[in-house]
Amino acid sequence: DDYTMSMGIARTKGGRIWLSYFAGGDNKDAVIVLCRSDDDGKTFSDPLYFIDPGCVDNNHFSAVVGNIWIAPDGRLFVFYSVSLGHFDGRGGVWYSICANPDDDKQVWTEPCRLWHGAALQKPTVLDNGTWLLPISLWPWDVAFPELHGERMAWVFASQDNGATWERRGCVDVPLPGHTFDEHMIVERENHSLFMVLRNDNTGIYTSESFDEGHTWSPPATPEYNSASARTFLTKLASGNFLMVKHTVPGHDKSAQGKAPSRSHLTAHISTDGCKTWSAGFLLDERVSISYPDGYQAPDGRIFVQYDRLRECGEILLAVFTEDDALAGRDVSGKLMLKYPIKQTRSMRLGLNELNA
Numbered sequence: 511d512d513y514t515m516s517m518g519i520a521r522t523k524g525g526r527i528w529l530s531y532f533a534g535g536d537n538k539d540a541v542i543v544l545c546r547s548d549d550d551g552k553t554f555s556d557p558l559y560f561i562d563p564g565c566v567d568n569n570h571f572s573a574v575v576g577n578i579w580i581a582p583d584g585r586l587f588v589f590y591s592v593s594l595g596h597f598d599g600r601g602g603v604w605y606s607i608c609a610n611p612d613d614d615k616q617v618w619t620e621p622c623r624l625w626h627g628a629a630l631q632k633p634t635v636l637d638n639g640t641w642l643l644p645i646s647l648w649p650w651d652v653a654f655p656e657l658h659g660e661r662m663a664w665v666f667a668s669q670d671n672g673a674t675w676e677r678r679g680c681v682d683v684p685l686p687g688h689t690f691d692e693h694m695i696v697e698r699e700n701h702s703l704f705m706v707l708r709n710d711n712t713g714i715y716t717s718e719s720f721d722e723g724h725t726w727s728p729p730a731t732p733e734y735n736s737a738s739a740r741t742f743l744t745k746l747a748s749g750n751f752l753m754v755k756h757t758v759p760g761h762d763k764s765a766q767g768k769a770p771s772r773s774h775l776t777a778h779i780s781t782d783g784c785k786t787w788s789a790g791f792l793l794d795e796r797v798s799i800s801y802p803d804g805y806q807a808p809d810g811r812i813f814v815q816y817d818r819l820r821e822c823g824e825i826l827l828a829v830f831t832e833d834d835a836l837a838g839r840d841v842s843g844k845l846m847l848k849y850p851i852k853q854t855r856s857m858r859l860g861l862n863e864l865n866a
Contacts, residue, residue, distance in 0.1 A: 511855045514825050516801035516817040517542060518577035518632070523584045524612035527551050529815065530578045530588070531825055531852060533560075538595040540574040544588070545852070551813060551827055554851050559616075563592045572596060575690075577803065579632045581641075581672065586611035589643070591628040599653035603629045603645055607672070624675055625666065626657065630740060631694040632803070637701065641668040642723050643675065644705075646691035649683075663691040663707055665723040678723045687711040694743040695723070696751055698783040706741050706753070713738045713769030714755065716784075734778075734787060735761060738769040742802040742814065746832055751780040754802040754814055757790050773797040775816060777828075777835040791835040793828040794818075794848055811844055815851065822860070825852040 517530035527547040534540045542561035547554045563571035574597070576590030586608040593601040603624040608616045627647035634642045643666045651658045662680040683691065693707040703719040707729060713736040715729035737756035744752050754777050758770035776790040796818065804814035812835070814828045829846040 513820060514817055514823050514852055514854055514857075515540075515820050516803060516815060516825060517575075518579070518803040519805065519813060519815045520578045520580045520586065521805050521807060521813070522580055522586065522611045525550070526612050527554075527813070528578055528586060528611065529554055529825070529851065530576070531817070532574065534572075536574065536596075536820070538570050538572050540572040540596075542573045542576060542588075542590055544578075547851075551829070551849075551851065561588070561590055566594075569594060575628045575630045577630060577632055580611070580805075582635060583671065584611070585609050585672075586616075587633075587672065589624075589629040592623075597648060597650060597652070599651055600626050600657060601628055601648070602626055605672075625664075625677070626660075627664070628690070630690070630692045632744075634695045634697060634703075636697050636722065638722075639669070640722065641672060642666070642678075642695055642703075643668070644691070644693045644695060646693065648690060649685065649688045661688075663693045663705075665695065665719075665726075667723060679719065679725050681705065681707060681715075681717045681726045681729055683707060683709060683715065683729050689738065692740040693717075694741065696743055696745045696784065699749065700783075704743075704751075704784040706743050708738055708740060709769075710738050711769065714741060735770060737772045737800070739772050739800040740802070742804055744804070744806070746779075746806055746812075747810065748832060750832065751784050752806075752812065752832070752835065753778045753780070753784075753787060754793070754804070756800075757792075771797060772800045775799050775802060775828075777812070777814070777830065779832060779835045788836055789838055791830065791838050793830070794826070798823070799826075819857070822854055822856040824850045824854065824857050827851050 515532040543557045544559040545555045579587045589605045606621045607619045645664045649661045664680045665678045666675045687709040689710045705717045707715040717726045742754040757776035761770040775794045778787040778790045802816040827849045831842040
């Protein structure tokens with residue numbers, strides 16, 4: 511109730527929406543909260559589950575980053591990272607699975623540790639059935655110097671529906687600029703892969719793979735920029751691609767070396783395999799908005815959640831269609847923007863005072 515940092519959102523086969531976010535802070539006190547909606551996102555339950563790794567000798571193990579995902583078979587996966595304090599130099603990606611996310615009472619598997627690092631984005635399912643999960647081992651080697659050569663943006667693969675995982679290729683982001691990576695992957699029509707990554711300089715890098723993620727091209731700065739923050743990238747039912755990022759007016763590649771602010775969260779569509787992107791559909795122009803995550807519903811609507819202000823803020827929901835994003839305006843009549851779905855107590859009190 512004191513902090514709202516976006517983690518993720520996912521829709522079950524039965525239509526239930528699961529929302530995850532971080533409480534405690536973006537620090538050593540971080541814990542994960544899970545709640546759900548059974549009315550298409552209009553309202554969400556009070557917190558139903560908490561992920562808190564606990565304390566040892568008064569030192570808190572944080573659950574500071576992660577995401578949630580509905581697998582093709584309908585199971586709900588929760589990926590989260592555990593670290594002593596905010597980041598101990600190694601961390602660790604853990605996951606738990608719920609096979610009955612539409613039931614009144616969920617049953618979860620025993621948490622399993624996958625590897626070091628952090629997983630902040632949803633997996634990608636390739637046309638051949640392989641799952642690819644982006645995992646980042648952050649560049650700060652405050653401990654565990656034996657991992658220094660592995661601090662990169664990795665791709666892990668599962669060919670047995672998440673039962674086992676193997677490490678594939680990686681993108682080595684250069685310093686300065688290497689940060690949390692927060693990379694996300696989509697598969698194009700020719701089966702090549704396209705990746706976006708976060709960096710601290712221009713905000714965004716891109717990379718490509720032509721061998722199912724075993725090798726990747728060096729990170730490149732695209733013609734478009736974004737804030738140094740997580741970007742949401744996904745393939746739509748039409749075969750086109752959606753990217754939700756910060757597109758600040760007047761800030762382009764000429765501003766090399768300086769990423770724009772976390773404002774003007776905008777949805778862009780690519781119809782040519784992520785080579786070019788539409789001018790964009792503005793979802794929220796305000797400052798201190800970040801970390802979009804979403805999905806496309808069976809009826810074509812796109813749901814994107816993101817956070818604002820965090821320490822005294824809220825989680826918001828945007829609902830729109832691909833046609834809206836292509837046109838840059840409401841053409842579907844299904845639009846919902848800046849819709850608050852979770853707020854901190856201080857935000858609620860502030861709103862109440864304004865409304866008094």
